[in-house]
Amino acid sequence: MKSEIQQKLETLAFNRTSPFCYGCYIQAPKGICPECHSDDLMRHLNGVGVEWGTAWVIKHILQEELTAIDTDEIFEESIRQCYPEETTVGWMKFDTVELMKSQDPISWRIARDEYIDSLEQDEEIVSFDGGETYYWIHNFEDLQY
Ligand SMILES: [Zn+2]
Incomplete structure (x- = not known):
């Protein structure tokens, strides 16, 4: 592909x-x-x-x-779809994603990179500069050849 x-x-x-x-x-x-x-x-x-x-x-x-993919944004979206919007800790309610990002930014980054890798392996996205910028593969269909 x-x-x-x-x-x-x-x-x-x-x-x-x-x-x-x-x-x-x-x-x-x-x-x-x-x-x-x-x-x-x-x-x-x-x-x-x-x-x-x-x-x-x-x-x-x-x-x-073409528009380069904002990898942070698409990863965050996928996480928001998997987990409840808010998480309760004690009597406090937090935005789940913000809580995860702020409490363990390293784990967040690793998971994001794995998510991006898996999209690349599934041939949903493609990079021509070794992972610096990614593009949606379906966007290439719109290019005028
Ligand atoms: Zn000449």
Whole structure:
């Protein structure tokens, strides 16, 4: 699934950019520079810039067209669905999530990371930067290829 999306993003990055000779600073739409005949070309993305490769184009597309997941928020939501909203301690009532977070932030963080890992394993979410940012996999269906 992830490699499939990566492949699509790669294609998308290629389709949206054009080959560019940095030495001559001109576009080379045919894949060979019309001036110096080099085929060692950068990619040019209109209004954004010129760089080697497509990784930066993919990054740009992800940033512009998809919304990164707030992992804290989705974890908190899932916990709120599993436990009662309020917890009574003695005669006091507390917001369960706030109580858990404040009393054992480490346990909270570990559980959040496990939850995110499990979503990734179930192919609900995907990351292209080693877990720095996640995206919902179903969101990639909306991308214009
Ligand atoms: Zn050239």
